[in-house]
Amino acid sequence: MQVTFWGTRGSLPTPLNGKAVRRKIVNALVKGAGHGLDTPEKAEAFCAEELSFAEAGAYGGNTSCVQVDLGSPEYFLCDLGSGAREFALSMMGKHGPGKPQTYHVLMSHVHWDHIMGFPFFIPGFIPGNRIKLYSCHPKLEQAIRGQNHDPCFPVEFSMLAASIEFIALEPGKTYEICGAKVTGRLQLHGNDSYGYRIEKDGKTFVYSTDAEHKPEDVAEMEGTAAFFKDADLVVFDAMYSLADSVSVKEDWGHSSNMLGVDLCQMAAAKRLCLFHHEPVYGDDQIDGILAETIRYEEITRSGEPVAIYAAYDGLVIEI
Amino acid sequence: MNCSAKTVGGAALATVSGRIDLSNAEALREALAAALASTETVLVVDLSGVDYISSAGLRSLMIVFKAAKPLNKAFAIAGLQPLLMEIFTISRFNLVFPLFDTVRGALEKFAPAALPEFDAH
Numbered sequence: 001m002q003v004t005f006w007g008t009r010g011s012l013p014t015p016l017n018g019k020a021v022r023r024k025i026v027n028a029l030v031k032g033a034g035h036g037l038d039t040p041e042k043a044e045a046f047c048a049e050e051l052s053f054a055e056a057g058a059y060g061g062n063t064s065c066v067q068v069d070l071g072s073p074e075y076f077l078c079d080l081g082s083g084a085r086e087f088a089l090s091m092m093g094k095h096g097p098g099k100p101q102t103y104h105v106l107m108s109h110v111h112w113d114h115i116m117g118f119p120f121f122i123p124g125f126i127p128g129n130r131i132k133l134y135s136c137h138p139k140l141e142q143a144i145r146g147q148n149h150d151p152c153f154p155v156e157f158s159m160l161a162a163s164i165e166f167i168a169l170e171p172g173k174t175y176e177i178c179g180a181k182v183t184g185r186l187q188l189h190g191n192d193s194y195g196y197r198i199e200k201d202g203k204t205f206v207y208s209t210d211a212e213h214k215p216e217d218v219a220e221m222e223g224t225a226a227f228f229k230d231a232d233l234v235v236f237d238a239m240y241s242l243a244d245s246v247s248v249k250e251d252w253g254h255s256s257n258m259l260g261v262d263l264c265q266m267a268a269a270k271r272l273c274l275f276h277h278e279p280v281y282g283d284d285q286i287d288g289i290l291a292e293t294i295r296y297e298e299i300t301r302s303g304e305p306v307a308i309y310a311a312y313d314g315l316v317i318e319i
Numbered sequence: 320m321n322c323s324a325k326t327v328g329g330a331a332l333a334t335v336s337g338r339i340d341l342s343n344a345e346a347l348r349e350a351l352a353a354a355l356a357s358t359e360t361v362l363v364v365d366l367s368g369v370d371y372i373s374s375a376g377l378r379s380l381m382i383v384f385k386a387a388k389p390l391n392k393a394f395a396i397a398g399l400q401p402l403l404m405e406i407f408t409i410s411r412f413n414l415v416f417p418l419f420d421t422v423r424g425a426l427e428k429f430a431p432a433a434l435p436e437f438d439a440h
Contacts, residue, residue, distance in 0.1 A: 214378075215377075
């Protein structure tokens with residue numbers, strides 16, 4: 001199973017602006033001075049070896065879209081945030097418009113940042129493609145159709161040439177989708193959201209974004225840990241600091257890096273990927289949060305270690 | 320986890336020791352709420368004897384901190400060990416709670432009138 005992140009930012013797309021790019025260039029030039037970086041190869045090696053991720057790259061600004069390669073010729077995605085456009089472009093590059101494909105898409109909920117990629121999802125315009133949209137959320141079809149509708153978008157849903165199906169799932173029931181077992185779970189979030197546990201060939205991937213957890217609620221914490229149990233990878237909503245999530249941003253529907261660690265440790269999960277990054281965070285801040293989360297996992301560890309990642313647009317994790 | 324409380328010169332001092340986690344966070348919240356009710360000035364929570372605090376424990380501190388505000392009572396934390404200070408920093412609670420190296424430092428700030436009695440003990 002391979003997981004590819006096409007969009008990782010929370011709430012709204014957050015492009016890197018010119019000022020931030022300039023800051024990275026200036027920093028790299030200063031650090032590279034005297035290193036004889038007179039070829040692209042030397043410069044590449046310097047970036048890889050001497051600069052941090054935030055200095056040499058970017059976490060990226062597209063909203064939620066995660067691809068899960070289940071070893072099937074059909075495609076499997078979680079959510080259709082703005083990252084879905086990047087995924088769609090890669091599909092056009094790979095297959096072109098002439099070869100119809102099937103796309104299975106599991107939708108966590110229908111807030112704008114999780115559906116905004118659909119109007120620009122090129123496969124939807126191409127006859128012969130099949131797009132199967134699954135969700136426990138009862139308003140998925142209403143939200144998708146409403147987005148492709150006057151006055152929000154000029155292309156009506158009815159004009160899309162692909163075959164598009166809406167498939168309602170029930171939380172707690174296990175379904176076979178694209179050869180994997182998929183189980184949904186209701187999460188605490190305004191207008192509701194659903195996490196999904198995806199299992200295939202002995203590997204387990206959990207997609208759990210837009211979810212608030214109450215650290216004092218033993219039943220909720222244990223229920224979530226059971227849902228994460230022994231997962232090979234948990235993608236987790238770590239939008240806020242713990243302090244924010246239990247004070248000024250309590251009941252805003254998002255969680256923290258620390259609760260991600262707590263829950264993955266309770267669940268004996270192998271990997272935790274911090275996801276749905278706060279839009280106000282710059283790359284260096286996310287770098288810092290990743291380092292702190294790794295440290296927090298170390299100092300609270302009582303069993304096997306949990307590997308910590310911070311999701312970025314383009315990250316690929318093999319599990 | 321153990322929590323004992325007393326008042327000194329009108330200030331409430333709660334001394335906590337051991338490990339604060341999901342299993343005792345609610346008991347801590349109740350003990351601190353009672354300590355808060357016993358003062359009109361400040362509740363100082365001495366965590367110098369605490370070697371671990373979980374997110375549930377931090378939330379308990381937050382609840383009491385929030386309860387103190389509308390009552391015009393101060394809430395302070397004293398004596399964090401380096402490991403606890405790391406957890407407070409990672410969680411960003413270091414930006415929320417007034418933190419002091421010592422209980423005396425917290426009293427100097429919020430209840431100087433309590434210092435003579437505190438120093439006499």
